[in-house]
Amino acid sequence: MKRCAVFLMLFVFTAACASLITCRPVATYAADVTVYITKTGRKYHADGCRSLLRSRIPISKTDAAKRGYTPCKNCKP
Numbered sequence: 354m355k356r357c358a359v360f361l362m363l364f365v366f367t368a369a370c371a372s373l374i375t376c377r378p379v380a381t382y383a384a385d386v387t388v389y390i391t392k393t394g395r396k397y398h399a400d401g402c403r404s405l406l407r408s409r410i411p412i413s414k415t416d417a418a419k420r421g422y423t424p425c426k427n428c429k430p
């Protein structure tokens with residue numbers, strides 16, 4: 354009986370893992386990408402761009418584009 358329960362738990366865990374893995378690409382595709390803008394610039398950047406040394410304000414890519422920000426040519430977000 355105990356072995357059966359362990360097997361069941363293992364099965365549920367494996368199933369949860371599998372669904373997480375299969376769902377992840379869809380979630381990533383649906384979720385908005387976070388980019389970063391600066392206080393003064395009119396461009397948005399990928400994380401780690403040199404231009405973000407002074408200020409680094411996270412914003413969704415869609416929002417940034419809506420507000421008139423354009424992608425940085427250096428980091429190509």
Ligand SMILES: [Zn+2]
Nearest residue numbers: 398402425428
């Ligand atoms: Zn940049």
